[in-house]
Amino acid sequence: xxxxxxxxxxxxxxxxxxxxxxxxxxxxxxxxxxxxxxxxxxxxxxxxxxxxxxxxxxxxxxxxxxxxxxxxxxxxxxxxxxxxxxxxxxxxxxxxxxxxxxxxxxxxxxxxxxxxxxxxxxxxxxxxxxxxxxxxxxxxxxxxxxxxxxxxxxxxxxxxxxxxxxxxxxxxxxxxxxxxxxxxxxxxxxxxxxxxxxxxxxxxxxxxxxxxxxxxxxxxxxxxxxxxxxxxxxxxxxxxxxxxxxxxxxxxxxxxxxxxxxxxxxxxxxxxxxxxxxxxxxxxxxxxxxxxxxxxxxxxxxxxxxxxxxxxxxxxxxxxxxxxxxxxxxxxxxxxxxxxxxxxxxxxxxxxxxxxxxxxxxxxxxxxxxxxxxxxxxxxxxxxxxxxxxxxxxxxxxxxxxxxxxxxxxxxxxxxxxxxxxxxxxxxxxxxxxxxxxxxxxxxxxxxxxxxxx
Numbered sequence: 265x266x267x268x269x270x271x272x273x274x275x276x277x278x279x280x281x282x283x284x285x286x287x288x289x290x291x292x293x294x295x296x297x298x299x300x301x302x303x304x305x306x307x308x309x310x311x312x313x314x315x316x317x318x319x320x321x322x323x324x325x326x327x328x329x330x331x332x333x334x335x336x337x338x339x340x341x342x343x344x345x346x347x348x349x350x351x352x353x354x355x356x357x358x359x360x361x362x363x364x365x366x367x368x369x370x371x372x373x374x375x376x377x378x379x380x381x382x383x384x385x386x387x388x389x390x391x392x393x394x395x396x397x398x399x400x401x402x403x404x405x406x407x408x409x410x411x412x413x414x415x416x417x418x419x420x421x422x423x424x425x426x427x428x429x430x431x432x433x434x435x436x437x438x439x440x441x442x443x444x445x446x447x448x449x450x451x452x453x454x455x456x457x458x459x460x461x462x463x464x465x466x467x468x469x470x471x472x473x474x475x476x477x478x479x480x481x482x483x484x485x486x487x488x489x490x491x492x493x494x495x496x497x498x499x500x501x502x503x504x505x506x507x508x509x510x511x512x513x514x515x516x517x518x519x520x521x522x523x524x525x526x527x528x529x530x531x532x533x534x535x536x537x538x539x540x541x542x543x544x545x546x547x548x549x550x551x552x553x554x555x556x557x558x559x560x561x562x563x564x565x566x567x568x569x570x571x572x573x574x575x576x577x578x579x580x581x582x583x584x585x586x587x588x589x590x591x592x593x594x595x596x597x598x599x600x601x602x603x604x605x606x607x608x609x610x611x612x613x614x615x616x617x618x619x620x621x622x623x624x625x626x627x628x629x630x631x632x633x634x635x636x637x638x639x640x641x642x643x644x645x646x647x648x649x650x651x652x653x654x655x656x657x658x659x660x661x662x663x664x665x666x667x668x669x670x671x672x673x674x675x676x677x678x679x680x681x682x683x684x685x686x687x688x689x690x691x692x693x694x695x696x697x698x699x700x701x702x703x704x705x706x707x708x709x710x711x712x713x714x715x716x717x718x
Contacts, residue, residue, distance in 0.1 A: 265581045266290055266341045266365060270334040271309070273345030274324060275635045276652060277557070278305035281343050284573035293337050295330055297323035299643040304635040311337055318645045324348045327355050334364055341365035341580060343573075347647075350556040351378050367580040369534045369555045376530060377553045381424045381462040387550045390529035392522045395541065395549040397464035405442060408463065412441050415465045421445055423452035424460040429499025431455060434466060467549065469701040470541040472496065473508055475523035476564045478575060479533045480585045487520040488568045489594050491560055493539075494702050495689070497608065497709065502682065503689065504560035504600045506567045509660055509698035510542070519548055524589075526550070535561075535576050559602070559652070562631060566598035566656040596656055597663040601671065601686040603634070603651035605642045608685035610709050616644035620678035625670040629656040629663070642679060653686075660698075664690055688712065 269285055270293040271278045278294060282305060285292045294309030299318035306312040313333040316323035323329070325348055334342055342364050344350035350368065353375035359366040368374070377383045381400045388394045396415045401424050402408045412419050412435070421444050423431025431452030433444030445461065453459035472493040479485040492508035493501050507516070523538040537558050540548040561572050579585070606614045622638040634651030636642065642650055655670055657663035668690045674683060689695050694704070 266577060268293065268337075268339050269341045269343050269367070269577070270295065270330070270337070270339040270364075271305070271345065272324070272330050272342050272349055273347070274300050274303065274305065274646065275650070276633045277345040277559075278303075279308060279635045280633055281345060281573055282308050284571060284577065287571075288574060288577060290577070293333065293339055295324075295333055297645075299645055302640060304637055304640075313337065318643065320348070320645065327352075327358060331358060331362055331364070335362060339364060341367055341577075343367040343576070344556065346556050346559060351554070353378065365580050367534070367576050369532060369536060373530060373532055373536075374555045377532075377536075377555050379424050379460075380422060380552050381460070383553055384462070384550065386530060387526045387553075390526045392526040392550045393548060395464045395467065395551070398462045401460040401462050402445070405445065408441060408445055409438060411463050412438070415463070417441075418466040418468075420464045420466045421448045421461050422464060423448060423456060423458070424462055425452065425456040425458040431461060432499065467541045467543050469703055470494075470543050471508070471510060472501075472539065472551075472702050473511065473519065473542045473548065474537050474539040474558070475519055476558075476561070476572070477523055477527050477532065477536045477538060478572070478579075478585065479527055479531075479536070480579045481533050481582065482584050483528075483531065484585045484588075485524050485527045485532060486585065486587070486589045486592060487523055488564050488570065488572075488592060490516060490519060491558075491563060493560065494700055495695075495705050496702055497705050501560065502602050502604075502608065502705070503686070504563055505660075505663075506563035506598050507594060515546060515548075520589075522548075522550075526553075534579050535572055559649075560600050562633060562652060562654045563598040563600045566629075566631065566654060567594045567596055568592060569595065596658050597660040598654060598656045599660075599663045599667050600652055600654045601667065602649050602682065603653055603674070603676070603686075604648040604682040605650055605679050606648045606682060607680040608682045608709070612680075614644065614648040615680035616642045616648070617679045618642075619676060621675055622677075623673065623675035625653070625673035627666075627670070629666050630654070630670045631656075664696060 268291040292309040294312040315329040349355040353371040356366040356371040418436040435441035449459040476488040492505040495503040539551040631654040636650045655667035
């Protein structure tokens, strides 16, 4: 087992990893920017090291400073969490070069699957259903127009690198195609330093379903069912569930088997998530694979009774999974609400500032993951999410009722938050009946006037 882990991240995921390490009796090193000095992850680690100023480029994306902290404080491994350097093949390679275990997949897996067009081609070859589209990055406008004509409008232009909705444009005709192509390339270049894009058929009103995968270094790969991630605004998830209300045992088996088949084709190891689009007919299509732990991993943990962070550490330590697919079964239903320092309205923006009052709910089936505390000042430099509220129930109805009760108790004063949105959604008829798709939330926000009161 690993002895000392540096956590190369911030916020709730950094604290989540530190807690798992503590239960495994592994020492931890937290890194933080000058803006994060008061975050809880710096308090609960065995050692905390400032790695730079507030700017992510000079701190959490500063591989040199992070590696220097790891070497100076005797780390034998680095856990990257999600975001930042978690999907950088170069960083994973540098860790290996410094005899540091990178807790995640290999640099080769990150590079291959991090390029969406290459990942799609790899999955197609493995027999995983893929959305019709280009077989690689688009070379020029002539190829763009030709392929769009072959697969038929509407089409989606997507950045080959990165995620989070950046470098994506929907085109319903040739004019929008050419305009969107240049805009998407410019946006991708600015966000990922890579202007390559590819083209896909746009699936109307799909569900966003993802499969949690896990592999070890001995060729064993399993899945922990699916998560429902269709409730999104600006391509950013706000509510996630496990399992999906529209996935039955047969479809779960089909999607899980396809995901495992794709992962085995590349001999994948550690945690990974294969994301699919599910259309109204029940046909699913590979969208991308995330080579890291996901923000929404707690709902899978609550339903499957397994600590995915501990599993990451065990596998990175050289241990085998120790179980097979037949040993894995779900129990109940879990919902996660992302609590952001931002009101969820059509044109809202983050609301950083001081949390003057914080009351956290508890009770049966409730979990709160957060690095924030009363008196904590949420900095303006990072993602607005400062907490995740998770509710588990014996079935979806009970999970919703528990979430309603927990959201009623959750009190945050001093900043605007997404809490009023989540409270409204738990009461929404379409949500309660699981009648939604990836375009549902944008339409809902256009039609709904949310109170700002908590």
